[in-house]
Amino acid sequence: MTQIAAAPGEVAIGHAIAGPTPPWRLLLRRPGFLIGTGVLAFWVICAIFGGLIAPYDPLAQHLLAKNAAPSSAHLFGTDPLGRDVLSRVIAGARDILLISPLATAIGTVLGTVLGLVMGYFGGLVDTMLGRIVEAVLALPVVIVAFLFIVAVGPSSITLIVVIGFVFTPLIARTVRTAVIVEGQQDYLASARLLGERPGYILFAEILPNVLPVVVVEFTVRLGYAIFAVATLSFLGFGVQQPTPDWGGDIAANYGLLGAGYWWETLFPALAIASLVMALNLVTDAIEQVISA
Amino acid sequence: MTGQPAEPDAEPTLRVAGLEVTYRVRGQDRPVVRDLSFEIGRQESFGLVGESGSGKSTVALALTRYLPRNGRVSAGSISVGGRDVLGLSGPELRDLRASTVSMVYQEPGRALNPSLRAGRQIAEVFEVGGADKRTALDRAEDMLRKVQIADPGQVMNRYPHQLSGGMAQRVVIAMALAAEPALLILDEPTTALDATVEAEVLDLVSGLRREMSTSVLFISHNLAVIARMCDRVGVLYAGELVEDGPAGQVFGAPRHPYTVGLLRCIPRRGQRKDHGRLDAIPGFLPPPGRAVTGCVFAERCALAVGECHQAAPPAYDVAPDQRARCFRHAEAGDLPRDTPPEMALPDTAGAGEPIVTIRSLSKTFTVPGGQVRALAGIDLTVLRGETLGLVGESGSGKTTLARILLGLSEPDRGSVLELNGSALAPDVRRRGRDQLAALRIVFQNPDSALNRRHTVRRLISRPLARLAGLSGARLTERLMDLIRAVRMEERHLTMRPAQLSGGLKQRVAIARAFGGQPQIVVCDEPTSALDVSVQAAILNLLADLQGKEQVSYLFISHDLGVVRYLSDRIAVLYLGRLMEVGPAEDVFRGPHHPYTEALLSAVPSLDGQRTDRIRLAGEIPSAASPPAGCVFHTRCPRKLPTGVCEETEPPLGEVAPGHLMSCHIPVQTLRRLQRSAAEVASGG
Numbered sequence: 001m002t003q004i005a006a007a008p009g010e011v012a013i014g015h016a017i018a019g020p021t022p023p024w025r026l027l028l029r030r031p032g033f034l035i036g037t038g039v040l041a042f043w044v045i046c047a048i049f050g051g052l053i054a055p056y057d058p059l060a061q062h063l064l065a066k067n068a069a070p071s072s073a074h075l076f077g078t079d080p081l082g083r084d085v086l087s088r089v090i091a092g093a094r095d096i097l098l099i100s101p102l103a104t105a106i107g108t109v110l111g112t113v114l115g116l117v118m119g120y121f122g123g124l125v126d127t128m129l130g131r132i133v134e135a136v137l138a139l140p141v142v143i144v145a146f147l148f149i150v151a152v153g154p155s156s157i158t159l160i161v162v163i164g165f166v167f168t169p170l171i172a173r174t175v176r177t178a179v180i181v182e183g184q185q186d187y188l189a190s191a192r193l194l195g196e197r198p199g200y201i202l203f204a205e206i207l208p209n210v211l212p213v214v215v216v217e218f219t220v221r222l223g224y225a226i227f228a229v230a231t232l233s234f235l236g237f238g239v240q241q242p243t244p245d246w247g248g249d250i251a252a253n254y255g256l257l258g259a260g261y262w263w264e265t266l267f268p269a270l271a272i273a274s275l276v277m278a279l280n281l282v283t284d285a286i287e288q289v290i291s292a
Numbered sequence: 293m294t295g296q297p298a299e300p301d302a303e304p305t306l307r308v309a310g311l312e313v314t315y316r317v318r319g320q321d322r323p324v325v326r327d328l329s330f331e332i333g334r335q336e337s338f339g340l341v342g343e344s345g346s347g348k349s350t351v352a353l354a355l356t357r358y359l360p361r362n363g364r365v366s367a368g369s370i371s372v373g374g375r376d377v378l379g380l381s382g383p384e385l386r387d388l389r390a391s392t393v394s395m396v397y398q399e400p401g402r403a404l405n406p407s408l409r410a411g412r413q414i415a416e417v418f419e420v421g422g423a424d425k426r427t428a429l430d431r432a433e434d435m436l437r438k439v440q441i442a443d444p445g446q447v448m449n450r451y452p453h454q455l456s457g458g459m460a461q462r463v464v465i466a467m468a469l470a471a472e473p474a475l476l477i478l479d480e481p482t483t484a485l486d487a488t489v490e491a492e493v494l495d496l497v498s499g500l501r502r503e504m505s506t507s508v509l510f511i512s513h514n515l516a517v518i519a520r521m522c523d524r525v526g527v528l529y530a531g532e533l534v535e536d537g538p539a540g541q542v543f544g545a546p547r548h549p550y551t552v553g554l555l556r557c558i559p560r561r562g563q564r565k566d567h568g569r570l571d572a573i574p575g576f577l578p579p580p581g582r583a584v585t586g587c588v589f590a591e592r593c594a595l596a597v598g599e600c601h602q603a604a605p606p607a608y609d610v611a612p613d614q615r616a617r618c619f620r621h622a623e624a625g626d627l628p629r630d631t632p633p634e635m636a637l638p639d640t641a642g643a644g645e646p647i648v649t650i651r652s653l654s655k656t657f658t659v660p661g662g663q664v665r666a667l668a669g670i671d672l673t674v675l676r677g678e679t680l681g682l683v684g685e686s687g688s689g690k691t692t693l694a695r696i697l698l699g700l701s702e703p704d705r706g707s708v709l710e711l712n713g714s715a716l717a718p719d720v721r722r723r724g725r726d727q728l729a730a731l732r733i734v735f736q737n738p739d740s741a742l743n744r745r746h747t748v749r750r751l752i753s754r755p756l757a758r759l760a761g762l763s764g765a766r767l768t769e770r771l772m773d774l775i776r777a778v779r780m781e782e783r784h785l786t787m788r789p790a791q792l793s794g795g796l797k798q799r800v801a802i803a804r805a806f807g808g809q810p811q812i813v814v815c816d817e818p819t820s821a822l823d824v825s826v827q828a829a830i831l832n833l834l835a836d837l838q839g840k841e842q843v844s845y846l847f848i849s850h851d852l853g854v855v856r857y858l859s860d861r862i863a864v865l866y867l868g869r870l871m872e873v874g875p876a877e878d879v880f881r882g883p884h885h886p887y888t889e890a891l892l893s894a895v896p897s898l899d900g901q902r903t904d905r906i907r908l909a910g911e912i913p914s915a916a917s918p919p920a921g922c923v924f925h926t927r928c929p930r931k932l933p934t935g936v937c938e939e940t941e942p943p944l945g946e947v948a949p950g951h952l953m954s955c956h957i958p959v960q961t962l963r964r965l966q967r968s969a970a971e972v973a974s975g976g
Contacts, residue, residue, distance in 0.1 A: 184740075185740045186737065187740065189698075190733075190742075190804070192721070193698060193700070193732070194728065194758040195723070195728050196758070205743055208743070208745035
């Protein structure tokens with residue numbers, strides 16, 4: 001009965017009139033979501049069909065046109081080895097769009113399981129796992145990456161594992177909070193009164209209710225993962241040259257900015273920025289729809 | 293209560309004419325309040341009663357222009373003391389809210405700023421009125437004295453979280469009255485409070501109203517509270533004022549079928565299940581904002597004829613100062629019953645064998661800084677096929693008892709729980725399937741008790757699979773039986789809880805409880821989250837199922853009318869101790885324990901009889917430091933002068949066959965005292 005008196009915000013009587021609207025339809029009404037998915041779709045297409053779309057082979061060196069400014073032949077110009085920047089930007093989408101979601105997915109799955117266990121069992125289990133989580137959170141990403149890469153050598157797999165490992169506690173913490181909120185609901189007592197096992201309660205009763213939180217967490221982390229992959233590649237721990245890669249290409253060419261060859265750095269940087277921004281737009285929209 | 297009649301030519305404090313409020317939802321204006329007109333005269337109190345979604349809170353918001361962003365007044369006028377509220381500019385509106393109209397909401401905790409001391413918050417009101425800091429604080433303290441706070445100096449310095457619910461609501465009332473408003477709007481001010489505290493707050497409001505000559509708009513879903521507090525009353529249904537008039541007349545001789553139905557839904561005058569079913573109103577409240585042609589109530593009305601569906605009825609003058617929006621207002625009093633009164637009850641003839649036995653049950657919670665004894669040495673049995681009602685204020689241990697019985701919380705060592713004579717493990721995980729199936733619960737709030745991600749089919753099937761071991765065609769068959777037993781339809785099976793109304797959700801919860809053919813079902817306030825018209829249907833359903841399945845209930849409720857209707861025996865709990873146990877009629881008729889007496893007299897009655905015979909002072913003491921001797925002695929109005937109550941805890945002794953009481957006062961004395969109190973009350 002307090003519902004209407006509660007807030008000066010919008011009154012959600014629409015729910016009562018027309019029943020709940022499916023979330024995807026609410027998403028489609030948000031321009032941010034549409035723009036974000038558009039940009040995202042573009043990069044996904046580049047990642048899959050890069051070779052077919054790119055005007056040149058990204059590895060082919062045009063030795064007569066080194067450091068060429070953008071022109072009709074090379075829209076984004078060429079790099080010091082005479083490789084077409086546009087082709088490298090298009091082809092560079094592949095690794096980052098493969099590594100980031102995989103790493104985030106690993107982190108999300110592990111983090112969700114960890115969060116469910118900590119939040120549901122509480123007590124000693126929560127305290128002990130909580131300490132470990134805090135310890136991992138205290139380590140800077142780059143230092144963890146260093147350690148791993150020194151130990152196993154740089155590769156895409158290393159990147160996926162490192163980022164997944166670093167994200168796990170972050171996601172666990174968020175999921176744990178959501179589980180604790182759910183823990184006060186009577187449906188969990190109901191499940192216990194049916195003699196349900198903890199596994200069933202965790203994954204069939206609680207998980208569907210915290211799934212919105214997990215989805216938001218996944219999309220938020222995906223944005224960070226892209227940044228992390230680009231950063232680590234820039235530092236030389238990720239995809240190795242000459243494979244086209246945005247972070248790696250920036251690292252290889254930013255020294256030439258002073259010489260006026262801005263296109264060699266700007267376009268890969270713009271690619272990273274557009275991908276992260278597109279993801280943020282999508283994340284915001286999902287978050288708003290879920291919390292509404 | 294009689295208010296002085298307003299002078300005929302004086303401008304009423306509030307005049308609302310043809311008010312229409314709409315909310316804009318998905319680009320469409322949805323009317324939530326339609327063509328609403330009423331007046332509140334000077335010093336008059338007007339009650340607005342309605343179920344959830346009737347638009348009563350929206351009216352309150354519209355009066356002070358506090359409507360949310362997407363709401364607006366699309367037609368009509370509101371004037372307070374002759375000033376047109378809708379035409380006010382920003383500063384004028386602020387002035388109106390500061391000095392002329394005050395509001396008190398349901399949750400006192402949300403009306404107070406958690407970071408300011410109580411005194412500071414009240415003083416602010418005076419400072420807005422122009423007083424300096426020192427005077428403002430002094431006057432705030434006066435105000436707290438006026439709302440009968442025992443130690444105002446101390447309360448001034450407390451933060452809201454350090455105040456109990458009743459105390460916080462007094463502070464809110466003190467703030468609201470500080471500016472001596474012409475109109476006080478109370479929106480469900482006591483709904484969140486216990487009955488004994490509610491009684492005190494209501495007394496306080498009616499006293500202050502007389503003293504400060506304020507007009508009152510009292511909004512509530514509780515008809516009895518409105519009947520007690522108001523001179524005139526308006527009944528709101530789906531945003532329309534279907535009936536209004538003097539309170540006694542509207543409740544005594546209602547002329548709109550909705551009012552008639554609503555009054556029949558409430559168990560009154562000691563009505564019990566063996567007197568027959570409650571009447572219910574068929575169907576559901578329409579969702580707010582739906583467009584209607586014809587009468588808003590037509591689709592649920594047994595008297596509706598063709599005309600009712602085509603044209604909206606005007607407000608007929610049905611009696612002096614009483615109006616009803618009904619074409620058939622003349623016949624409204626003879627509204628046909630929706631449910632047949634006959635009901636099959638379990639043959640309690642073969643009863644007597646206990647299903648559940650509880651012996652010396654105690655529960656101690658360890659909290660920072662000490663231990664809280666939530667339950668202390670409870671002995672209780674529930675017999676086959678009976679309903680045992682469990683009553684007491686919040687904090688009395690009712691829910692703790694239920695949780696321990698279910699195995700969700702472990703009792704102290706030495707407590708004994710038995711089901712059919714065999715021991716019940718304290719932890720639910722150690723209980724076998726038979727025991728799980730035999731002992732089920734219906735929770736208070738179905739929104740919390742049903743997993744919102746599961747469909748109705750899954751929600752009801754799961755207990756069938758787990759507890760009855762059914763699968764395949766036999767499961768489906770039993771599922772359909774259950775669905776029909778709780779009067780739901782096959783089409784509901786694919787829905788999720790969010791798509792169901794409150795009453796339907798509770799039916800799903802009941803179906804879940806009955807899935808494994810239980811022997812005892814714990815009902816923890818099963819109707820308190822529901823509207824009155826839905827409550828009756830749920831109570832009927834519970835009574836019907838009991839007759840059919842021969843099940844026992846442990847029925848927990850704060851609503852004594854509901855408990856009396858359903859219970860065969862009643863147990864009264866106070867601070868984790870049993871005060872009284874006995875057959876329902878004995879406990880209600882008396883002689884009863886002074887605490888039971890206080891609970892009974894705190895309940896406002898619809899039938900005009902005065903119930904305020906005795907009042908409890910203060911609030912339930914903390915279970916962390918219960919009073920010595922009889923735990924009730926600190927609030928007991930009948931405490932013996934000998935000092936025995938302070939020193940010795942009275943034993944639970946039998947005062948009549950099956951009727952036990954824990955009180956030092958001899959039962960003959962209690963009988964005499966209570967009879968004379970009743971005579972004084974009815975004579976005065």
